[in-house]
Amino acid sequence: MRRRKVLIFTAVTILALIAAGVSPPAMAQPNFAKVKEFRIERSIPPEAVACIECHKQTSPGLFADWANSRHANANITCLDCHLAQPGDQDVAKGHDAVYSRKDLPYAEAKYKVPVATVVTPKDCSRCHPDEVTQYSKSKHANTIEIMWKLDPWLNKGMNSDNERKTGCYHCHGTVLAIDDKGKLDATTWPNVGVGRLNLDGSKGSCTSCHSRHRFAVSEARRPEACDSCHLGPDHPQIEIYEESKHGTIYHAFNDEFNFKAAAGTWTPGTDYRAPTCAACHMSGSGKVTGTHDVTERISWETQAPLTVRPQDFAAFPSGTDWKVEREKMKNVCLACHSDAWVDDFYHGYDKAVEEYNEVYYKPAKAKFDELNSKGLLDQTKFFDERLEVEFYELWHHEGRRARMGVMMMAPDYAWWHGFYEVKLRFANFMEEANHLIETGQKAYIAKDFPNATGDTTRPPKIFGGK
Numbered sequence: 001m002r003r004r005k006v007l008i009f010t011a012v013t014i015l016a017l018i019a020a021g022v023s024p025p026a027m028a029q030p031n032f033a034k035v036k037e038f039r040i041e042r043s044i045p046p047e048a049v050a051c052i053e054c055h056k057q058t059s060p061g062l063f064a065d066w067a068n069s070r071h072a073n074a075n076i077t078c079l080d081c082h083l084a085q086p087g088d089q090d091v092a093k094g095h096d097a098v099y100s101r102k103d104l105p106y107a108e109a110k111y112k113v114p115v116a117t118v119v120t121p122k123d124c125s126r127c128h129p130d131e132v133t134q135y136s137k138s139k140h141a142n143t144i145e146i147m148w149k150l151d152p153w154l155n156k157g158m159n160s161d162n163e164r165k166t167g168c169y170h171c172h173g174t175v176l177a178i179d180d181k182g183k184l185d186a187t188t189w190p191n192v193g194v195g196r197l198n199l200d201g202s203k204g205s206c207t208s209c210h211s212r213h214r215f216a217v218s219e220a221r222r223p224e225a226c227d228s229c230h231l232g233p234d235h236p237q238i239e240i241y242e243e244s245k246h247g248t249i250y251h252a253f254n255d256e257f258n259f260k261a262a263a264g265t266w267t268p269g270t271d272y273r274a275p276t277c278a279a280c281h282m283s284g285s286g287k288v289t290g291t292h293d294v295t296e297r298i299s300w301e302t303q304a305p306l307t308v309r310p311q312d313f314a315a316f317p318s319g320t321d322w323k324v325e326r327e328k329m330k331n332v333c334l335a336c337h338s339d340a341w342v343d344d345f346y347h348g349y350d351k352a353v354e355e356y357n358e359v360y361y362k363p364a365k366a367k368f369d370e371l372n373s374k375g376l377l378d379q380t381k382f383f384d385e386r387l388e389v390e391f392y393e394l395w396h397h398e399g400r401r402a403r404m405g406v407m408m409m410a411p412d413y414a415w416w417h418g419f420y421e422v423k424l425r426f427a428n429f430m431e432e433a434n435h436l437i438e439t440g441q442k443a444y445i446a447k448d449f450p451n452a453t454g455d456t457t458r459p460p461k462i463f464g465g466k
């Protein structure tokens with residue numbers, strides 16, 4: 001049985017202010033308190049009424065976000081997401097005490113329920129099972145495992161745990177833990193990284209793109225939803241998008257785009273005239289169905305040192321067929337472009353991948369291996385010898401920028417930040433490497449490499465063990 005819509009909000013402030021003779025400019029001032037009247041129907045559980053009424057006072061910003069969400073509109077309350085389930089380890093320990101505070105509304109023992117702090121994909125899956133299943137297969141959800149299988153910073157302990165918490169894990173996600181006082185461990189929380197490993201075993205945090213408590217598709221469809229992570233020297237997707245023709249059209253016309261189209265109905269041409277990140281990678285378009293698995297529609301691994309097909313990516317084989325995925329992406333393009341335009345674009349992309357692999361990466365890798373096999377580089381640590389850094393930046397910075405600039409139509413990234421820099425780096429790397437090989441001299445090891453203190457144990461919750 002579906003409960004009736006229960007919440008009616010009226011903007012009483014405006015009327016009250018006009019009645020009081022306050023002029024409109026004063027109302028438009030920043031930080032002017034926005035009070036909403038709020039009526040609750042009987043069908044809402046009293047415990048949920050208490051959450052709403054008390055938090056409306058203690059955290060009005062949070063309340064307003066929820067009140068403006070589709071969830072509030074559909075009668076989904078705080079309890080639906082935060083009610084602790086049996087066995088939950090993240091029950092907010094101090095929360096019971098709020099029910100005996102004299103200064104707060106609805107602070108009565110009869111409303112008391114255990115509240116979970118963390119709201120996970122498992123909690124959302126009760127109502128959104130498809131999104132959660134798709135998401136759980138993606139690289140987003142599985143990135144902690146991928147990171148630990150590949151990354152020299154982690155595996156060689158070359159940065160500190162706090163550098164990881166505030167940097168790497170902010171984007172990739174932490175492994176949540178409980179400290180000895182029974183609270184969420186502050187070295188792992190707060191966190192909304194894409195692959196956060198939750199205490200209930202589920203992976204990810206849906207708030208990476210749908211920030212709480214609005215949980216809006218209109219936010220996730222904009223490129224800004226992705227740009228907190230997809231940027232910078234090593235994966236500059238937002239910068240690339242900004243300089244592509246698609247990005248410039250987005251900026252010129254997005255006030256005409258209809259980002260609020262109902263979920264699953266966002267249509268190229270009708271609702272937007274240039275694609276955003278979500279339009280190409282996630283939303284449905286024509287024959288292509290929408291997906292929460294961003295690994296779909298991809299035919300190359302351009303973040304990897306040697307570009308390979310997604311099914312051949314050893315750390316996380318996609319289980320997809322790259323030809324099928326490429327057809328899906330092409331179908332997205334075809335809503336606005338002709339076959340020839342799209343095929344010719346892919347021709348340039350494949351060629352760039354081939355040149356990067358064959359002309360730059362493979363010879364540099366062969367030289368790097370030679371240095372190691374001749375004992376001219378020391379393999380105990382990474383980044384403490386200059387050539388290790390040079391080799392890393394060749395594929396991880398310039399080499400990615402070149403491939404990624406091409407793959408998303410940004411000529412300045414393809415060339416000036418990309419292949420041009422790859423060439424310079426390659427030439428310097430080869431010169432230094434050949435010098436060591438010719439003279440038989442061992443590379444200088446930086447003895448004072450700073451803050452190389454990070455834990456090198458792979459997370460047991462993912463890899464097993466203690």
Ligand code: HEC
Binds near residue numbers: 047054099105
């Ligand atoms: C009587 C007031 C009151 C009621 C009723 C109330 N809360 Fe709270 N809640 C608070 C206060 C105050 C805090 C901040 C406590 C703190 O930071 O120590 C809080 C904190 C929280 C937190 C954050 C906990 C954390 O560990 O970070 C969550 C989540 C939360 N409340 C959810 C709820 C839900 C869901 C309900 C209804 C089941 C609810 N609250 C009912 C006052 C209330």
Ligand code: HEC
Binds near residue numbers: 055
């Ligand atoms: C659709 C699910 C959902 C609903 C409904 C919901 N929350 Fe949340 N809430 C979340 C998520 C997700 C987070 C972020 C925590 C996380 O990443 O796990 C959160 C975080 C919070 C926090 C901690 C915020 C902070 O920054 O410290 C509080 C407090 C909270 N919610 C209270 C409420 C209250 C009160 C309501 C009802 C008015 C409510 N929530 C409704 C999902 C929900």
Ligand code: HEC
Binds near residue numbers: 154168172229
């Ligand atoms: C600003 C957010 C952000 C920070 C900070 C960050 N990363 Fe990433 N990382 C990403 C994104 C986004 C990608 C995906 C790049 C792509 O596929 O184009 C990525 C990719 C990776 C990959 C490659 C995964 C693969 O599929 O091959 C590894 C490994 C990795 N990061 C490890 C780290 C480590 C370790 C740190 C800290 C030393 C770190 N990252 C810091 C966002 C970040």
Ligand code: HEC
Binds near residue numbers: 265278282
């Ligand atoms: C990488 C960004 C991203 C993450 C993370 C993400 N979403 Fe979404 N979500 C989107 C986008 C983009 C859309 C809009 C698709 C469209 O245009 O129809 C969307 C739409 C939705 C919708 C509406 C879809 C419909 O057809 O009814 C739901 C529900 C949803 N997401 C739930 C979730 C849940 C649950 C999670 C966590 C498992 C999650 N999302 C994580 C980007 C994301």
Ligand code: HEC
Binds near residue numbers: 076206
């Ligand atoms: C108790 C059921 C329930 C739970 C739990 C729930 N949702 Fe929803 N959600 C709904 C319903 C119902 C709607 C559709 C509202 C409407 O009619 O537009 C919705 C809509 C959405 C939308 C689309 C909003 C839009 O702008 O159109 C997103 C995104 C979303 N939910 C994300 C989440 C996430 C993320 C979680 C977990 C943190 C979650 N939901 C938990 C029931 C739920």
Ligand code: HEC
Binds near residue numbers: 172
């Ligand atoms: C909170 C950080 C974060 C946000 C926000 C985010 N991503 Fe990611 N994304 C990552 C990380 C980290 C990876 C790398 C995962 C890996 O390979 O280990 C990644 C990888 C990807 C990949 C590569 C998948 C593959 O199989 O190679 C795509 C495509 C992608 N993201 C698209 C998006 C889109 C589109 C959005 C916005 C709608 C978005 N992401 C939002 C962090 C984020």
Ligand code: HEC
Binds near residue numbers: 326
């Ligand atoms: C015009 C469509 C389009 C738009 C818009 C777009 N992308 Fe892409 N993206 C692509 C194509 C095409 C590829 C290459 C797919 C392949 O390998 O076949 C790609 C690849 C990627 C990859 C995979 C990199 C890897 O690991 O190999 C990531 C991550 C990514 N895009 C993120 C984003 C983000 C974030 C945005 C927005 C800032 C965005 N994309 C906007 C079309 C688009």
Ligand code: HEC
Binds near residue numbers: 244269275337342345
């Ligand atoms: C929603 C419509 C739409 C979608 C989807 C779309 N594009 Fe475009 N694209 C455009 C428009 C509009 C232009 C501007 C053409 C012009 O310059 O007049 C454009 C321009 C381009 C350009 C030219 C860039 C330049 O700087 O000259 C390329 C290449 C391109 N798109 C490739 C693609 C590919 C590949 C895809 C799919 C992965 C795609 N587009 C998806 C609308 C779209």
